[in-house]
Amino acid sequence: MSDPNVSDDPAGRxxxxxxxxxxxxxxxxxxxxxxxxxxxxxxxxxxxFECLVExxxxxxERDHPETSEQRAARLEGNIMVVTGDSGAGKSxxxxxxxxxxxxxxxxxxxxxxxxxxxxxVPSPCSVGELGxxxxxxxxxxxxxxxxxGPEIWGIVRGRLQALGILVLHLDEGQDxxxxxxxxxxxxxxxxxxxxxxxxxxxxxxxISGLPGIxxxxxxxxxxxxxxxxxxxxxxxxxxxxHLVSASVKELADIAGLKTxxxxxxxxxxxxxxxxxxxxxxxxEEVHDAIRMALRKKHSTLTLDHFADAYAFRTGSFAPxxxxxxxxxxxIDVTRILATSEPLPPEPTPKKGKGKGKAGGA
Numbered sequence: 519m520s521d522p523n524v525s526d527d528p529a530g531r532x533x534x535x536x537x538x539x540x541x542x543x544x545x546x547x548x549x550x551x552x553x554x555x556x557x558x559x560x561x562x563x564x565x566x567f568e569c570l571v572e573x574x575x576x577x578x579e580r581d582h583p584e585t586s587e588q589r590a591a592r593l594e595g596n597i598m599v600v601t602g603d604s605g606a607g608k609s610x611x612x613x614x615x616x617x618x619x620x621x622x623x624x625x626x627x628x629x630x631x632x633x634x635x636x637x638x639v640p641s642p643c644s645v646g647e648l649g650x651x652x653x654x655x656x657x658x659x660x661x662x663x664x665x666x667g668p669e670i671w672g673i674v675r676g677r678l679q680a681l682g683i684l685v686l687h688l689d690e691g692q693d694x695x696x697x698x699x700x701x702x703x704x705x706x707x708x709x710x711x712x713x714x715x716x717x718x719x720x721x722x723x724x725i726s727g728l729p730g731i732x733x734x735x736x737x738x739x740x741x742x743x744x745x746x747x748x749x750x751x752x753x754x755x756x757x758x759x760h761l762v763s764a765s766v767k768e769l770a771d772i773a774g775l776k777t778x779x780x781x782x783x784x785x786x787x788x789x790x791x792x793x794x795x796x797x798x799x800x801x802e803e804v805h806d807a808i809r810m811a812l813r814k815k816h817s818t819l820t821l822d823h824f825a826d827a828y829a830f831r832t833g834s835f836a837p838x839x840x841x842x843x844x845x846x847x848x849i850d851v852t853r854i855l856a857t858s859e860p861l862p863p864e865p866t867p868k869k870g871k872g873k874g875k876a877g878g879a
Contacts, residue, residue: 543812546773550808553772554614555765555801559750563600563615566746570598570722571621574684595684595714595722597741599691601729602750607798608726609689611750612636616687628657633684639727641693645705648694649674656681671709679719686713691727695734707738714744752795759786766804770819773808777819785821785841792828792840792851806831832856 533541574595602608616625616634624630637655640647649670653660656677660670678686688694695703713721725731729749735741753762763786770777793800806827811819825841828834838856840846850856 543809546812547805547809550769550772550805553769554610555761555797557761557797559748560611560615562748563611564619566598566748567615567619567724568621570596570724570746571685574720574722594744595720596744596746597710597714597723597725597735598746598748599731599735600724600726600748600750601731603752603796604728605794605796605799605802606750606752607796607801608750610798612687612689612724612726622685631682633682634687635678635681635683635685636687636689639688639690639693641690641696643694644702645709646670648688648706652686653677656683667705675713675716675719678721683721685722685724687724687726689726691725692731692734693727695731703734707735707741711738711740750797753790753793753797753800754795755787755790759790762786762790762800765801766819769801769804770808773812773819774817775808775811775819776817781820785824788821788841788846789824791847791849792824794851803828 533544536544600608600612613626613636616622616632616636619625619634622632622634624632625634626632626636635652635655637648637652640651644667646665646667649667650660652674653670658673658677660673665673694706710723710725713723725735732747735745763782766782766785766789767777789800789803793803803824807819807824810827810830811823814823816823821841825836825839828839828841829836832854834853834856836842838849838853840849840851843849
């Protein structure tokens with residue numbers, strides 16, 4: 519019996535309550551957000567992924583008669599590590615990679631038996647909690663409340679094999695080593711390594727997260743040796759301004775907005791700074807500006823839309839808005855609700871010389 523207080527589609531109920539104007543704007547923004555800004559790093563990411571999968575498939579060949587020990591040595595997966603600061607666009611790039619790859623058919627579709635599974639690393643994390651997250655992602659219901667880490671991962675291994683999952687992608691991987699003690703860290707590294715060399719069903723492992731995950735993996739030389747490493751760097755104005763300029767015009771065009779070349783050239787340096795020189799944040803800034811233009815029913819995307827969207831999001835006044843300030847590179851774009859200059863730190867009181875005790879000899 520269904521619960522009448524539980525909605526199967528809460529987003530659908532909100533859409534039904536929208537005005538026709540809001541629904542049209544929402545559909546345009548869906549098209550804008552669906553557009554993906556492809557860069558050279560996507561090509562390298564695809565090559566790393568293809569090599570990982572092809573290598574894993576080649577190592578699973580069983581045509582030659584071998585002992586189980588020889589087969590176990592040959593049937594091994596590898597690891598791929600993708601790092602970058604928050605907002606660099608790692609998660610979006612990984613989703614796009616898998617969605618477009620012929621090696622991950624049906625990615626993200628329930629029941630499609632895709633050979634690639636993405637799991638968000640829980641925080642706080644332990645070996646057992648990570649295993650539970652993997653099982654939930656596969657649709658497995660854990661009925662026993664008390665299970666040890668090894669018991670959970672025994673179920674995980676069987677589940678991965680039964681579903682034909684060959685690649686496990688752990689997103690936000692930096693949350694694992696930061697929230698567990700030294701003993702658990704060693705267990706986690708050993709666990710990941712064991713997944714690669716499992717004799718019955720070895721898998722490939724992809725870990726994406728903030729810089730620092732490499733420090734967690736570095737003590738285990740086998741994991742380092744098996745790894746393919748890629749870092750998502752910050753945007754460089756001297757190199758990437760043309761890419762960002764083209765993206766602004768393309769996304770505006772998708773929304774039906776016109777752009778002026780001279781205005782876009784003026785926007786890009788400020789946009790890069792507002793986006794902390796991170797591709798993911800920069801594109802989000804463009805999305806916000808487009809939404810602002812659509813809400814105002816304007817036909818041309820301008821600098822004012824970027825400034826208004828920034829002010830709307832951060833609550834910061836004009837002097838602390840990188841789209842309005844003259845010296846915009848001096849603006850700390852991580853500040854919110856900036857309405858006045860921050861107070862200078864109080865001076866540290868100097869230690870005075872101690873006074874002698876009163877009284878004579």
